Structure formats: structure tokens, C-alpha cells
């Protein structure tokens with residue numbers, strides 16, 4: 708018999724929509740392991756890997772790193788976690804990411820959390836984050852918004868047409884957003 712497949716929730720939304728912030732809350736309450744594709748790529752870059760310079764350049768330009776690289780990092784992190792429930796944050800970012808992940812892992816997400824937020828609010832958050840991220844400057848932020856609209860929204864639409872998207876108004880205060888998130892993760896007694 709095949710081993711039971713892990714539960715995966717994709718956490719998607721524009722740059723600064725609050726994916727990382729809400730994932731930290733979900734981990735506390737619902738026992739998932741949080742895997743931010745962006746964090747994994749930044750760690751890979753800092754580790755001095757052969758892909759480091761390529762990753763740095765892609766992030767600086769707001770471009771999407773080749774699927775192969777990101778999927779390897781995700782698979783390794785899933786194996787090392789010992790858990791079977793994952794929040795995959797900020798991935799898949801384009802159709803190619805999505806198709807490659809499905810082919811390589813044979814995993815379909817249980818559902819997709821979509822944090823919907825205006826660009827105005829996301830820009831305000833990113834410019835005041837102050838964590839020293841190389842992509843938190845106005846030029847790169849504009850590029851990230853463009854890539855999100857052109858490449859990442861189609862992925863959300865793909866899952867929308869399959870009834871898998873749970874859309875959340877992410878423009879509200881952190882605690883209010885989390886109330887909506889909690890309702891989605893809490894099992895319902897019918």
C-alpha cells in the first residue's frame with residue numbers, strides 16, 4: 708500500500724498581503740509546518756550554494772526562480788520536518804510551478820488560502836517592514852506586483868475554477884484576518 712500523502716495548503720496572495728504573518732498564527736493553533744518558499748530560497752542563497760547568485764538576482768528583480776530549484780527545497784524541508792501537514796507559503800507562483808509540483812510530488816492541495824489585499828495597502832506594509840529584505844524597495848515592489856498580476860493570479864484562478872480557493876479580505880487588522888482564517892481551519896460539525 709502506498710504511504711498516506713501529506714496534507715498541503717497553498718497560502719497565496721500578493722507581496723505583503725500577510726502570508727507569513729498569518730502562517731505563524733496557523734502553526735500555533737493547528738499544528739501545521741510552515742514552509743515559505745521565499746524564506747527557503749533566501750536561506751539557500753545565504754548558504755553559499757551554487758545557485759546563490761542566480762537566486763539573489765531573481766529576487767532582486769522580483770522574478771520567479773526556476774521550479775526545479777524551489778521544488779527541491781520544498782521537498783527537502785517536507786522530509787526533514789517529520790510532519791504530514793504543510794502550509795506552503797508563496798508557492799506556486801506561476802502555472803509552470805504549479806504543474807511541476809503536481810508532477811514531481813503527486814500532491815494536490817487540500818485547498819488554497821488567498822489573501823486578497825489592495826496594492827496600496829501592500830505597498831505601505833512592505834515599505835515599513837524594515838527587515839532588510841533586498842526586494843523591499845519601491846522599484847522591486849512594483850516589479851513584484853506586476854509578476855503577481857501576470858503570473859500568480861492565473862494560478863489562483865486555476866484553483867478557483869476547481870472550487871479550492873478560500874478567499875480572505877486581508878486588508879483588515881492582523882487579528883481580524885486571523886478570525887477569518889481560523890474559521891476556515893476549524894472542522895465543522897454538520
Ligand code: UP5
Nearest residue numbers: 722723724725726727728744745766771772797832880881
Ligand atoms: N502585516 C502583515 N499583516 C498585516 C495586517 N493585517 N495589517 C497590517 N500590517 C500587516 O507581512 C508584510 C508586512 O506587513 C510585515 O511587516 C507584517 O508585520 C505586516 P508578511 O506577513 O511578511 O506578508 P507576506 O505576504 O509574507 O509578504 P512577502 O513580502 O513575504 O511576500 P512575497 O510573496 O513578496 O515574498 P516571498 O518571500 O514569498 O518571495 C520573495 C521573492 O522570492 C519573490 O518575489 C521571488 O523572486 C522569489 N520566489 C520565487 O522565485 N519562487 C517562489 O516559489 C517563492 C519566492
Ligand code: MG
Nearest residue numbers: 726727743745
Ligand atoms: Mg512572506
